[in-house]
Amino acid sequence: xxxxxxxxxxxxxxxxxPLRMGMGWTAEDLEKPSILIESTFGDSHPGSxxxxxxxxxxxKGAAFEGGKGARYFATDICDxxxxxxxxxxYSLASREIISQLIEIHGSATPFDGGVFIASCxxxxxxxxxxxGRLNIPSVVVLGGVMKAGPDLLTLExxxxxxxxxxxxxxxxxxxxxxxxxxxxxCGACSFMGTAGTMQVMAEALGLALPGSALLPGDxxxxxxxxxxxxxxxxxxxxxxxxxxxxxxxxxxxxxxIVHAAISGSTNALLHLPAIAHxxxxxxxxxxxxEMNRDAHYLLNVRPTGFWPAQYVYxxxxxxxxxxxxxxxxxxxxxxxxxxxLGENLExxxxxxxxxxGAEYLKKYGIKRxxxxxxxxxxxxxxxxxxxxxxxxxxxxxVVKHSAVPKEMFHKVLCARPFDCEEDAIDAILKKxxxxxxxVLIRYEGPKGSGMPEMFxxxxxxxxxxxxxxxxxxxxxxxxxxxxxxxxxxHVSPEAAEGGPIALIxxxxxxxxxxxxxxxxxxxxxxxxxxxxxxxxxxKERKAAWKAPKGxxxxxxxxxxxxxxxxxxxxxxME
Numbered sequence: 001x002x003x004x005x006x007x008x009x010x011x012x013x014x015x016x017x018p019l020r021m022g023m024g025w026t027a028e029d030l031e032k033p034s035i036l037i038e039s040t041f042g043d044s045h046p047g048s049x050x051x052x053x054x055x056x057x058x059x060k061g062a063a064f065e066g067g068k069g070a071r072y073f074a075t076d077i078c079d080x081x082x083x084x085x086x087x088x089x090y091s092l093a094s095r096e097i098i099s100q101l102i103e104i105h106g107s108a109t110p111f112d113g114g115v116f117i118a119s120c121x122x123x124x125x126x127x128x129x130x131x132g133r134l135n136i137p138s139v140v141v142l143g144g145v146m147k148a149g150p151d152l153l154t155l156e157x158x159x160x161x162x163x164x165x166x167x168x169x170x171x172x173x174x175x176x177x178x179x180x181x182x183x184x185x186c187g188a189c190s191f192m193g194t195a196g197t198m199q200v201m202a203e204a205l206g207l208a209l210p211g212s213a214l215l216p217g218d219x220x221x222x223x224x225x226x227x228x229x230x231x232x233x234x235x236x237x238x239x240x241x242x243x244x245x246x247x248x249x250x251x252x253x254x255x256x257i258v259h260a261a262i263s264g265s266t267n268a269l270l271h272l273p274a275i276a277h278x279x280x281x282x283x284x285x286x287x288x289x290e291m292n293r294d295a296h297y298l299l300n301v302r303p304t305g306f307w308p309a310q311y312v313y314x315x316x317x318x319x320x321x322x323x324x325x326x327x328x329x330x331x332x333x334x335x336x337x338x339x340x341l342g343e344n345l346e347x348x349x350x351x352x353x354x355x356x357g358a359e360y361l362k363k364y365g366i367k368r369x370x371x372x373x374x375x376x377x378x379x380x381x382x383x384x385x386x387x388x389x390x391x392x393x394x395x396x397x398v399v400k401h402s403a404v405p406k407e408m409f410h411k412v413l414c415a416r417p418f419d420c421e422e423d424a425i426d427a428i429l430k431k432x433x434x435x436x437x438x439v440l441i442r443y444e445g446p447k448g449s450g451m452p453e454m455f456x457x458x459x460x461x462x463x464x465x466x467x468x469x470x471x472x473x474x475x476x477x478x479x480x481x482x483x484x485x486x487x488x489x490h491v492s493p494e495a496a497e498g499g500p501i502a503l504i505x506x507x508x509x510x511x512x513x514x515x516x517x518x519x520x521x522x523x524x525x526x527x528x529x530x531x532x533x534x535x536x537x538x539k540e541r542k543a544a545w546k547a548p549k550g551x552x553x554x555x556x557x558x559x560x561x562x563x564x565x566x567x568x569x570x571x572x573m574e
Contacts, residue, residue, distance in 0.1 A: 002240030004112045005136075006034040016109070025068065033067040033237045035059075035230065036111035038102055038130070040123035042075030047119035047195060050186035050217060051143055054226040058115040058141060061230025067237070069230060070111070074101045076123030079453065079480065080155060080189065089450035092270070092478075093560035095122040095129070096573045099278070102130030111136060113237035115229050119143030119188045119217075120195040121481070125271035128202060129572070131243045132278030137236030138243045139229040139336050140208040142199045144217035146187035148308040155182045155189045156303050156482030159459030166429055167464075187217020190309045191302035193481025197264035198271060203318045204258040205275075206246045206335035210344040211319050211353050214312045221356075232336060241338060247279050250330040254341070256288055257328050260295030260383035261321050263304045263402045265481030266489060269385070270451075274570030285387050285396050285490075285568045289517065292383025297402055298324055298373040303484045304403045305379070307371050314360035315371035319348045324375040388488065390520030391534060392500050392510065395492035396568045397474070401514050403484040405469040409515055412522060413438035413472055415508040420444070421454055421477070428460045428467070435470035438510045442501045443548065444477030445494025446564035446571050450557050455480035458487045472512055474519070476501055478567065488512070488519065490567035496548065503541040 010016050010030065017030050037058050041051035059069035076098060082088040106114065114136050118124040120143070131138045148154050158178060165175040188195035199213040209232065212225045236242075252272060259268055269285055276283035298321060301307050312318075322329060322345060331342030339347070348354070361368060373379055384402035389395075401409070416433060417440040418424040424441045427433050439461070445451055454477050461467045462485040472486040476494035479487050493499030500521070504510075509523025521534050529537070552558040563573040 002238060004033055004237065005110045006112045009110050029068045033112040033234050035062045035067045035069045035233050035237070036106050036114040037062070037069045037071045037117070037230070038105060038114060038127065039071070039073055039117035040076040040098070040119070040127070041073050044075050045078030045081060045120065046146055046183055046186045046217070047078070047143055047188045048076060048123065051117050051119070054117050054141055054143065054222065057223050057226035058117065058230035061227035062115070062234050065231040065234035067113070067234035069115070072105045074098045074105070074126070076118070076120060076126070079121045079194070083453065083480070084456050088452035089557060091122055091453070092446065092451045092571055093556055095126045096560060097556060098123060098126035099129035099133070102127060103133045106130070106134040106136065113137035113233040115139050115141060115233050117141040117143065117226070119199070121193070121198070121267065124195065124198040124202065125275060128207065128275045129278040131207065132247065132275060135242050135244045137233060137241055138207065139233045139236070140202045141226045141229045142202060142208055142213050144187040144215040144219065144222050145190045145196060145309045146183055146185045146217050147310055148190050149181040149184050152308055153178060153182050154191050154302060154308050156191045156193060158182055159456055159482065160463040162456065163429070163460040163463045185218050191482060192262055192264060192299065192309055193303070194265040194267040195481070196309045197259065197262065197268050197481055200258060200262055200264065200318055201255050201268060201272065204255040205251050206333055206341065207243070209336065210348055211317045213318050214309050216310050216313065236336065236338065239338065241334070244279055246334050246336055248333060249281055251333050252276055252281060252283055253287070253291065254329050254333065256291045257295055257325060258318070258321060260292045260297060260385065261325050262299040262301070263297055263384040263400065266385065266398045266400050266479055267481055269398050269490065270478065270567060270571045274572040277570055277572055285398065288385050289387035292385050294381070295328070295383035296325060296375055296378040297380035297384050298375070298378050300371055300373060300379065303482050304400070311371045314357045314364070315368045316354050316357055319345055319353065320368070320372050324372065386514055386517055388514070388517050388519040390518045391538065392504070392521050393491045393519045394500065395566060397488050397491040397519050399488045399514060404486045404514060407469045408472060408486040408512065410513045411472065413510045413512060414526070415440055415504050415506065415510050417442065417504045417506065421452070421457055425457045425460055428457065428464070433467060433471060435466060438472045438474055438512070440501060440504055441473070441475040441477060442495035444475055445496055446567060447561045448476065448494055448496035449551055450560055451478055451567065451571060453478055453480045454487070454489070455483055458483045458485055461485060474510070486512070492566050492568045494567070498542060498545060498547060500538060502545060503538050
């Protein structure tokens with residue numbers, strides 16, 4: 001049995017025993033493996049409002065296995081509720097603050113193991129970052145996904161309906177109906193947005209129990225997984241299997257291949273490198289591009305596919321996806337079960353897991369292959385993510401090419417630059433943007449404004465039939481996992497650092513070539529120029545450019561904007 005750090009700390013911190021007994025611990029409890037039960041529970045959004053029950057189940061599981069659980073809470077915010085106003089500027093910064101709070105929780109009072117419970121966009125990656133920093137035996141519990149509403153209505157459709165309502169294309173009554181029925185239960189939003197993507201990533205990294213991602217948020221199976229996680233955390237603590245024994249470079253490579261198979265959110269390119277950094281592993285965006293080149297895209301789930309995310313569980317969940325792409329995975333990596341990924345996949349086959357999901361498929365009258373395509377009949381064979389380079393993005397930019405109309409794969413577009421999102425969306429809704437334009441939104445990167453999402457701007461373009469396959473949206477900000485269409489984000493270096501995106505003027509010509517992974521200025525004010533001429537002009541503009549005054553003079557966003565690294569490195573603070 002591994003020496004338990006909590007018992008060692010008790011010897012040098014005599015106040016610990018009486019203080020714990022002051023909140024109900026017994027003398028017997030003090031001798032048990034101590035388990036940090038960390039969750040993002042709070043009345044902040046449907047993805048976290050139900051997590052207290054899961055935390056209780058994890059605590060019961062730990063007790064059953066002879067451990068003692070201690071509940072800690074680091075509530076997250078909701079990107080959906082923050083969307084469309086300045087609240088979204090706090091989103092990426094919140095990931096950093098939550099991860100730091102978890103680091104504090106687990107370091108000020110060291111624990112022998114941990115259960116980490118979260119569902120959504122920033123809370124879940126924050127917990128994964130926190131796990132990397134603590135490096136204790138750890139199991140992640142995923143909060144599942146909400147059910148779809150009437151006619152398979154899901155939340156990512158609200159952006160489209162909002163733009164339609166603002167253009168007068170639907171009535172207020174119809175818009176209100178959509179808003180009132182899009183979130184019928186607790187859990188993460190039921191599409192492959194950032195929340196769903198990161199649930200899959202936690203399982204792909206080996207930190208969550210096999211088959212536990214994307215379960216319906218109100219299912220009894222979710223409670224069973226939480227209970228088992230509490231038990232497994234105690235077992236791992238006794239065995240001395242720590243998080244960094246599980247999460248390796250090969251585990252991240254598995255995650256990237258799975259990300260391609262599910263057409264995951266581009267926000268994973270912020271989160272996975274930041275998580276890797278916390279584990280002491282170097283990872284940059286190039287690995288996504290390299291591994292996506294031959295990856296098979298299999299998942300027919302929104303926003304790029306048809307089905308809501310709850311159907312992934314019915315079709316066999318992450319294990320079924322991994323079975324299809326197992327030839328591309330490192331099957332010998334360790335997982336939190338204490339067994340390898342390959343061993344887990346074999347055990348899942350014998351457990352009845354696939355049969356339980358199949359019962360739901362029968363009920364809805366669909367086949368597994370309607371949701372998860374076979375490896376030899378994929379939706380695509382070149383992955384889903386591309387990293388673009390060129391004189392507009394020397395350090396890279398991100399595009400989910402599986403969501404881009406084929407007509408937009410190679411275009412030369414007319415630049416329409418805006419220094420904030422509000423001005424850009426106003427121009428789109430007032431029909432001031434025309435086919436063949438490239439809408440550039442800048443000063444929205446980590447150092448500019450905290451790196452908010454440009455979701456509503458993208459939806460305003462995609463929901464307009466005249467613009468959807470003829471206009472690109474390019475930004476040093478980022479996009480929601482619900483975004484689709486020709487949207488390119490994370491342009492680096494960002495405008496606030498004097499990146500080329502800050503130097504673009506009205507009418508410059510922008511070449512987008514997704515197949516060639518190119519994003520470049522090819523003309524000035526409507527006139528084609530040679531690369532050498534463009535380089536000279538950009539150099540002149542840079543000499544005349546003046547860095548804007550920082551947007552924040554106090555508070556957490558000032559701290560974040562001063563210390564955040566490039567989006568292509570993960571946007572974490574250093």
